[in-house]
Amino acid sequence: MKLAVSTSNTFLKASIAISGSKSESNRLLILQQLFKNIQIENCSDSDDSKHLKAALENNEELVDIGHAGTAMRFLTAFYATQVGRECTLTGSERMQERPIKILVEALQSLGASIHYDAEEGYPPLRIKGSKLTKSQVQIAGNVSSQYISALLLIAPSLENGLQINLTGELTSVPYIEMTLSLLKQLGVQLTFNGNQIRVWPLKNESPITVVVESDWSSASYFYSLIALSNIGSEITLEHYKKDSLQGDACLASIYENFGVQTLFTEKGIVLKKTAVQLKETLSLDLKNAPDIAQTIVVTCFGLGMSCDLTGLHTLKIKETDRLVALQNELTKLGASIAITNQSLHLKSSEHIKENIAIETYKDHRMAMAFAPLALKVPIIILEAGVVSKSYPNFWKDLQQLGFQLNQG
Numbered sequence: 001m002k003l004a005v006s007t008s009n010t011f012l013k014a015s016i017a018i019s020g021s022k023s024e025s026n027r028l029l030i031l032q033q034l035f036k037n038i039q040i041e042n043c044s045d046s047d048d049s050k051h052l053k054a055a056l057e058n059n060e061e062l063v064d065i066g067h068a069g070t071a072m073r074f075l076t077a078f079y080a081t082q083v084g085r086e087c088t089l090t091g092s093e094r095m096q097e098r099p100i101k102i103l104v105e106a107l108q109s110l111g112a113s114i115h116y117d118a119e120e121g122y123p124p125l126r127i128k129g130s131k132l133t134k135s136q137v138q139i140a141g142n143v144s145s146q147y148i149s150a151l152l153l154i155a156p157s158l159e160n161g162l163q164i165n166l167t168g169e170l171t172s173v174p175y176i177e178m179t180l181s182l183l184k185q186l187g188v189q190l191t192f193n194g195n196q197i198r199v200w201p202l203k204n205e206s207p208i209t210v211v212v213e214s215d216w217s218s219a220s221y222f223y224s225l226i227a228l229s230n231i232g233s234e235i236t237l238e239h240y241k242k243d244s245l246q247g248d249a250c251l252a253s254i255y256e257n258f259g260v261q262t263l264f265t266e267k268g269i270v271l272k273k274t275a276v277q278l279k280e281t282l283s284l285d286l287k288n289a290p291d292i293a294q295t296i297v298v299t300c301f302g303l304g305m306s307c308d309l310t311g312l313h314t315l316k317i318k319e320t321d322r323l324v325a326l327q328n329e330l331t332k333l334g335a336s337i338a339i340t341n342q343s344l345h346l347k348s349s350e351h352i353k354e355n356i357a358i359e360t361y362k363d364h365r366m367a368m369a370f371a372p373l374a375l376k377v378p379i380i381i382l383e384a385g386v387v388s389k390s391y392p393n394f395w396k397d398l399q400q401l402g403f404q405l406n407q408g
């Protein structure tokens with residue numbers, strides 16, 4: 001689906017309810033399967049969560065989780081512990097290019113039976129569930145935190161718990177902390193000191209209802225919309241809170257640089273556009289919040305600001321190589337941009353080219369990050385349906401803000 005996106009209304013006012021965090025939901029779905037006593041409210045309506053739910057509900061031999069990175073990593077660990085279960089776990093073409101060796105080797109060192117069906121180090125995986133009796137493992141922490149969360153999710157179900165020794169400089173740490181916080185909410189005992197995490201087996205499984213906070217990564221597109229809109233614009237986003245488990249809640253302070261104020265209310269957050277003196281260059285290290293990098297670069301471009309973003313080393317192994325994708329598409333719009341393997345440097349530019357067709361590379365965040373530019377110039381988003389990976393209602397919610405969407 002090709003969408004021409006435009007609007008003549010740069011003064012925004014709306015109230016929007018985004019569904020639950022995909023990251024929290026996917027952790028809870030795995031934990032619910034392991035411990036049965038968990039009720040989940042405001043679960044994510046993302047394709048990724050739907051794929052994970054379907055995989056957990058069906059006992060099929062071939063499990064295909066599409067583009068869902070967390071589902072791939074979390075299910076690898078989960079199936080490895082399910083005695084009597086044997087399956088092949090695979091995903092989309094891109095998923096088969098996203099590395100998983102670090103996690104597989106860690107699980108194998110614990111005694112898991114996992115084999116590669118095609119290329120070593122990548123899905124599809126042939127997994128035979130077994131009882132893991134070892135309780136110490138070493139794993140690199142500098143490639144993807146999802147490998148560590150995958151181990152943490154199964155840890156309380158292991159007979160002797162698990163001690164994880166992390167090597168290298170940790171990346172995406174808030175996601176590890178999110179996993180630990182959810183385990184603590186279930187009553188799991190654990191410690192996280194320096195590069196060592198210890199998790200004890202869960203003994204008392206008392207019933208618990210967890211209400212998932214709405215998704216902050218999805219909220220980023222509304223931060224960008226407000227940043228690019230007129231002073232006085234205001235959007236309410238429901239079901240957000242100040243003491244979030246999601247690292248992307250750092251948006252609230254980052255977007256102050258663009259004149260976006262965040263007010264925490266009973267209902268959620270209210271984003272308001274206020275007057276601000278923009279910095280010439282915004283410099284940020286995003287190793288703790290990689291999923292909002294695309295949103296931030298596009299906001300800077302839309303406001304004619306330059307930016308230097310670092311800590312982006314994980315972007316190359318996500319839904320697409322996001323550094324290359326950003327460079328290609330922003331260049332088409334007239335930007336001057338340079339990338340390295342872990343950073344991005346955008347020069348300020350005064351002009352944005354109109355009616356440019358943005359490729360989305362099967363990456364939901366490319367579509368959603370570029371859409372707010374429609375406040376400045378009409379823009380075309382190719383394969384716009386990709387948004388459903390994390391935010392199926394994105395286009396509908398954008399229409400609520402008065403945007404015109406024409407299918408071509």
Ligand SMILES: O=C(O)C1=C[C@@H](OP(=O)(O)O)[C@@H](O)[C@H](O)C1
Nearest residue numbers: 023070144145146172175291314
């Ligand atoms: O654990 C999670 O829920 C996630 C961790 C991050 O991945 P990395 O740790 O690979 O950076 C993030 O980019 C992804 O969208 C979700």
Ligand SMILES: C=C(OP(=O)(O)O)C(=O)O
Nearest residue numbers: 067068069070291318319
């Ligand atoms: C990287 C992402 O997801 P995953 O790694 O779970 O596919 C994302 O949602 O931006």
